[in-house]
Amino acid sequence: MSNLERDPAEVLAGDDVVVTDAGVEILEPREVPLGGPRAMTVRRTLPQRKRSLIGGWCFIDHYGPDDVASTGGMRVPPHPHTGLQTVSWLFEGEIEHRDSVGSHALVRPGELNLMTAGRGISHSEVSTPGTERLHGVQLWVALPSASRDVAPFFEHHAPLPATLGAASVRTFVGALAGSGTDATVFSPLVGAEVLLPAGATVQLPLDTAFEHGILVDAGEVAVAGAPVPRAHLAYLCPGRASVEITAGAADARLVLLGGEPLGEEIVMWWNFIGRSHEDVVAARAEWQRDVIDAEDPAGRFGTVEGYDGSALPAPALPTVRLKPRS
Structure with missing residues (x-):
C-alpha cells in the first residue's frame, strides 16, 4: 500500500503516548484518508514522533471494517517503494496485487502477501469487484543496511493456525506458539494474528531480545493489566518472556508484531526508505523521470502490467532536509 498523503510528514503526528504502571506504552492512532473524495480512512499507529520502529516494523496502517459501497474500496495506482518490505494481511475482503517484477496475486483473509522492494519496485492494489467489506492491516518492514539494495521479489504464504490455551494464533512472519511461515525476512521478526474469546486470558510467549507491539483490532483488551482501546497500539520493550492478554465482554482480535531492535x-518519506536525505531525493527523481515522465519504463522501478490507469506522481519534497529517525 502507498502512503497517499499529498503532503507526507517527515515526522508523523500522534505523539500522545501513555505509559502504564506495568511499563506498557499505549500509542494512539491518527486517521489518514487513502485516496480521493470517497476516500477510505486508515488508522496509522506507526511511525510516531516518539516511536518510529518496533524491531524492523516501521509502518502500521489499520483499516475497516470498511463499506466498499460507500467508500469505493481500495484503488491504489502504481507507486514506488525502496528499502522495505510490504506485509499485507486481511481480515475481510479481497485485494488484487500487481507489481513490476511480474507478480499478479490476490490478497485474501488469513494469507500473507509479502513484497520485498529492495533497491526498487512499483505495485498497485485494487479491491476486487466482489468485495463488499474491506478490513485488515498494511505493514512495512525497514530493511537493514546490508540488505536494503537486494533485488525486488514477491512471495505468498498461507500460515496454519495453532491453539495456545483459549487463543487461536496464526503467525504470518516468523514463528509463535507452533504457527509460522518461512517468509523471507532480513532481521529477526515475528508477526501474528491472535483471536481470543470473550472473557478469556492467554499468556503469550515473547522473545526477550525482541521489542513488541500489540495492535487491538476488535474487542475490549487488557495487556499486562492495562486497558488498550480498539485501534491503539501497546508497546512492550525488550526483556519480557511473556505477556498476559485478557479479553473483555466481546471476542478480541489482536495483531502482534515484534523484532530485535x-x-x-x-x-522515511512517502514510500521510500533510505539512510540519507540524498537517498530519498534520488529515488523520487528517478520515479518522476523514468515512470511519470516515461523516460525509462525499464529503469529502477519497472512497469506494472495490467493496471488500467496512470501511475501515482510523487508529492513535492519538503523545503528542509529530511532527518533520520530510529
Whole structure:
C-alpha cells in the first residue's frame, strides 16, 4: 500500500503516548484518508514522533471494517517503494496485487502477501469487484543496511493456525506458539494474528531480545493489566518472556508484531526508505523521470502490467532536509 498523503510528514503526528504502571506504552492512532473524495480512512499507529520502529516494523496502517459501497474500496495506482518490505494481511475482503517484477496475486483473509522492494519496485492494489467489506492491516518492514539494495521479489504464504490455551494464533512472519511461515525476512521478526474469546486470558510467549507491539483490532483488551482501546497500539520493550492478554465482554482480535531492535537510523518519506536525505531525493527523481515522465519504463522501478490507469506522481519534497529517525 502507498502512503497517499499529498503532503507526507517527515515526522508523523500522534505523539500522545501513555505509559502504564506495568511499563506498557499505549500509542494512539491518527486517521489518514487513502485516496480521493470517497476516500477510505486508515488508522496509522506507526511511525510516531516518539516511536518510529518496533524491531524492523516501521509502518502500521489499520483499516475497516470498511463499506466498499460507500467508500469505493481500495484503488491504489502504481507507486514506488525502496528499502522495505510490504506485509499485507486481511481480515475481510479481497485485494488484487500487481507489481513490476511480474507478480499478479490476490490478497485474501488469513494469507500473507509479502513484497520485498529492495533497491526498487512499483505495485498497485485494487479491491476486487466482489468485495463488499474491506478490513485488515498494511505493514512495512525497514530493511537493514546490508540488505536494503537486494533485488525486488514477491512471495505468498498461507500460515496454519495453532491453539495456545483459549487463543487461536496464526503467525504470518516468523514463528509463535507452533504457527509460522518461512517468509523471507532480513532481521529477526515475528508477526501474528491472535483471536481470543470473550472473557478469556492467554499468556503469550515473547522473545526477550525482541521489542513488541500489540495492535487491538476488535474487542475490549487488557495487556499486562492495562486497558488498550480498539485501534491503539501497546508497546512492550525488550526483556519480557511473556505477556498476559485478557479479553473483555466481546471476542478480541489482536495483531502482534515484534523484532530485535533494528539499531539503525532510517530516513522515511512517502514510500521510500533510505539512510540519507540524498537517498530519498534520488529515488523520487528517478520515479518522476523514468515512470511519470516515461523516460525509462525499464529503469529502477519497472512497469506494472495490467493496471488500467496512470501511475501515482510523487508529492513535492519538503523545503528542509529530511532527518533520520530510529
